[in-house]
Amino acid sequence: MFQRHEPIAGMPGNAAALTMSQAIPLRRVGGDSADPPGWRDRLAQLDLVPDLGSNIGSAEWWRGLATLTLLCGSAVATFPGLRPLTVATTPALDPADFNEARAQMIVPLALGGDTGRHMAATDAVRPLTQTPERPQIELTATLGRGDSFARLLERSGVGSAEAQAIADKVSGAVPLADIAPGTRIDLILGRRASRTMPRPLDALAMRARFDLRIEMERVGGQLVLRRIPIAVDATPLRIRGRVGDSLYRSARAAGAPPQAIQSYLRVIGQQISVGSDIQASDEYDIIVEHRRAETGESETGRLLYAGLIRGGRPRLSMLEWTSDGRSRWFEASGVGQQRGGMARPTNGRITSTFGMRRHPILGYRRMHSGIDFAGGYGAPIHAVTDGVVALAGRNGGYGNYVRLNHGNGLGTGYGHMSRIAVRPGQRVSRGQVIGYIGSTGLSTGPHLHYELYRNGRAVNPSSVTFVTRALLEGKELAAFRARIRELTAIAPGAALAPMALRQIEGPKLGSLADVASKRAGEGI
Template identity: 55%
Template sequence: MMIRREAELLMEGGGGSAATVRARSFGLLDTPAIRRGIEKTQGIDLVVDLGARIGSATWWRGLATCTALCALTFSMAPSFRPLIGASPAPLAETQERENRRQAIAPQAFGADTGARAPATNLVERLTDTPERPQIQLTATLGAGDGFAHALERAGVGADQAQQAADLVSEQMSLGEIKPGTRVDLTLGRRPNKQVARPLDRLAFRAKLELALEVQRIDQALKLIPHPIAVDETPLRIQGRVGASLFAAARAAGAPAQAVQTYLRAMAQHVSVGAIRANDRFDLIVAHRRAATGETETGGLLYAGLDEGKKVLRLLKWDMDGKEQWFDAAGVGEQRGQMKMPVANAHVTSGFGQRFHPILGYSRMHQGIDYGAPMGSPIDAATDGVVSFSGWHGGHGNYVQIRHPGGMGTGYAHMSRILVHAGDHVRAGQIIGYVGSTGLSTGPHLHFEVFKNNVAVNPLSVKFTQAAQLAGNTLARFKATLAHLLATRVSG
C-alpha cells in the first residue's frame, strides 16, 4: 500500500518517470546521492521526437544522441572482407605431369593407367596372402585397340589372350567389333603368384544377332557362338509437314541422319522450299530388333511425299555398284546444269560462223538448232525469271529467261508462247511450242545460252541426264517398292 501511494503522489506531482517510480518502490532512493541525481534528470527527455520543435536545443540534443548511437552501431558491425586461406604450393613439373597422367588417362575406354610409384624401403612385402579361386572382371575395347591387347590389359596372359582372339576371329573379323564393347571375363586359380591367372570364361555381344563365349572345357579353350533371332522389319514414319519438315519428322521419331538423307533425295525432284505445310512425308528406315530387346536403326530406304494431287515415291537402288534414288517409274537422279529444252530432238545446226540459208551470207550463229516436229513442247532449261516474251525480229516468237549466276537462255521460232515477262519458271516447265516463225526454213527450236550477256556454245553446258531402269531390273525394283509400301506405320 505504501509503494502504490508513493507512486500515485509522484505521478500527481508530475515529476519523475516510470523508472523513478520503480526505483522508489524497491527502496533505491534512500541514499542522498541517488536522490540528487534523479532530481537533476527529472526534467530531461532522453527520447526526443525529431519531427517536432526542429532547430531547438532539445532537437539538437536528440539529433546528437541519434547520431552517436548510429555511429556506435556501425562501429560494431562485422567486416565483409573475404578471409584468404593458405594457398598450396604449386606442383613441380614432374609432379604435375604425373598427376595429369594418372587423372586423365584412366577415363578413356581401354586406356592404360600410366606409370606407378614403386615401393620404398618402408614397404614390407607379405610372405603369403590368400587368393580367391576365381575373379570376375570386365575389359573394354577402346577405339583402335586390339582385342588381345584389351584382354592382356585386364590381366589375361599373353598366350591365352592371343588364343582367345584367334578363336573369335574364326567366327567374325576382329575389326568388326565396335569400340566400347564390354567383355566379361572369369579368371581361375593360378599355380603360383608369378604367373597370370588362367582364362576360364569370356563372353561378349559381338553383333546384334550374335553373342560369343569362350569357355575352358577339358583344359582347352573352346568358342561357343550364341545366335540371336533378329526381326528386320523396316521402320515406317509418316506425318504432316507443318511449319518445318525436319522438326515434324524428328518429332515423329525419325533419326536425324535419315531426315537429312530424305531432304537431299527430295531436292533432286522437287524444290524443298516449295513443300507446303499440309503435305505429308513418308519415310521407311532400315530397322533391326533382337529377341533380347536391343535395336539398331540403319539408313533411309524409301522417301515419299504426298502433295495432294501428286505423290512422289523414291526408292534407294544400287545401279552399277552405286546407290542412288529412283522414282516409282524407275527414273534415277538427274545430274547436270541444264535440262534439254526439247525432248527427243536432234541438232541440225551448230554454234559459230555459218552460211545463213535465207539471208544468203555467212554470219555468227549464236545458238544451236534442234530439229523437232511442229508443236513439240519446249521446256525451260532451268529455274529463272522471264526477261522477254514476244516477237523478236528474225527470232520470231522468242522467250529469254534470266537464271542465277549470270546465266541466261533464249528460245526462238516458237509457234506459241505460254509465259510472260516477269514470270518465274522452274526447270522443265513448258514455256511454249516448236514452230517456224521469223527467219526459219522449217519447224525447229533455236536455243541460245548467255554468260554475263555474252553468247556461249550451248553444247559446252552439261545437260541433265537421268539413269533409267529397264527389263528385269525394273521389275525387281517395282517388286521391292511394293514390298516396302506394305510396311505398316510404326506406333
C-alpha cells in the same frame, strides 16, 4: 528520455498538452496558496527531464540536454568493464602418460593421418612370407577402334600365347572384323600357378554381333565356346505423317531418327525444292532399315525409301537401287538422279576467262583455251560430271594434267596440279576429287587451268551445261518397281509392334557372376 504529449480527455481537439507540473499545481503543505513559493517549491517545479522533441533550442531544452549528457558520462565513468573468469583446469599429461592413454583409444588407427608422421614398426611386426591374392578377378574390357582382340586380352592380364589361342577360337565362330568397336567383353581370370605367371582365362562373354552372343567357359581345363544366336526382326520401319509447319519437327515427333530425316531431305531435294514445293498439307513417307532383337535392343540403319504424298496420291517416290555396280536414287518411273548445271571444279574465284590474252610468262598475246581458278596450294579439284580418266600425268606446259571423257564427244582437262589422285581408265563420278591445286608447268602461282573439249576442240567452258541422268529398263525396272511395292505395303509402325520371337535351341551360359559363384562352390 523523450516524453510524448497525449491529448487530455474531455478537452477540445486543439488543446495543448500539459506537463505534469502544469497539470497538477504544487503548493506547500499547511501553507497559504497565496504566499510566494519557497525554494523547495521552485526546486520541485523544476523539470530536469523535459521533452527533447519540443521547444528545441530553448533554455529548458538545453537544460535537458545537459542532464542527458551528465547521465551518459556518469554511466561511462562508472562502467566496470569485462574481464574473463578464470576456471581451474586439470593439469596436462606428460608425454609418457599421454602415449599410455592414447594406446587405450581408437586414435592410434589414424596415427600418421592426423599428424603427418608414420609410426615405426616394432619388434612385434613380422613380414608376411607371401601375400594372399584373390582366386578370381572379374573385369570388363572394351574393344577400341583399330584394336585387335588378342591385344585386348593381353592388356586385361591374359598371357600372349593364350590370348592368341582364344582369338583364333573366337574367329572360328565369328570374323573378328565383324566385332564392332566399342563392344564390351566380360572376363573372369582364374588363379595362377605362381606369382610370375599370367592368370588364365576362366570365362568370357560378349555380344559379338547384333544377332550373335559368344560365351566361353573353362571345363576340365579346356575352354569351351558356345554360339548363342539371337532372333532378330528385320522389318523396315515406316514413318508417315503430315508435314505441317515443319517437316523436320513433324518427322522427329513421329519417331524418325535425325540422320534419316536429313537423308530424306537430301534425296527429295534433288527432284523438288524443299523450301517452296512442299505444302503443309502434304504427307512425308520415310522407310528406313530397322532391326529388333529378342533381347529388346533395336538399331536403325540407312534410308530405304523417300516418298511425298499430296491429296492422297504419291507425288514423289524415290528408292535407292544399285545399277551397273553403282548405287543411286531412282524415281518410281525408273528415272534416276537428274543433275543439271556444270559443277565448279574447285571453290576458288575465276582469275582468267576464255579468250585472247597476254601470256604472263611468254609475254605475247595468244589464245587462252580455258578458265583459271584461284586456289591455295593443295586445294582439292573435283570432276565437273561423271566420266572416265583418259590421261593422268605430265603434259607439257600444263604440268600435272588430268583429262576426262564424258561421252558424246565432250571432255574436260585440269592442269597445273600439285598431285594427281586418279589413274588412266578409272571411272569417276561428279564431285569426286581427281587432284589438288598446284603450280606445275608454265605457271606463275598455284591455280587450276580448266578446259572443256567438244569433239577434241577446246570451247568456252561457260557455254556448256552437263546433265546426268540414269534409266532402268526391262527386268531391272520390274525388279525395281516390285521392291517399291514391297516397301510401301508395310504398315506405318509395323516394325514396332509386338512380335513372336522364336525360341533358341541349346543350353545357355548364365552370367559371369553365376559362373564365379559356381566355381567358388566347387572350390576351384
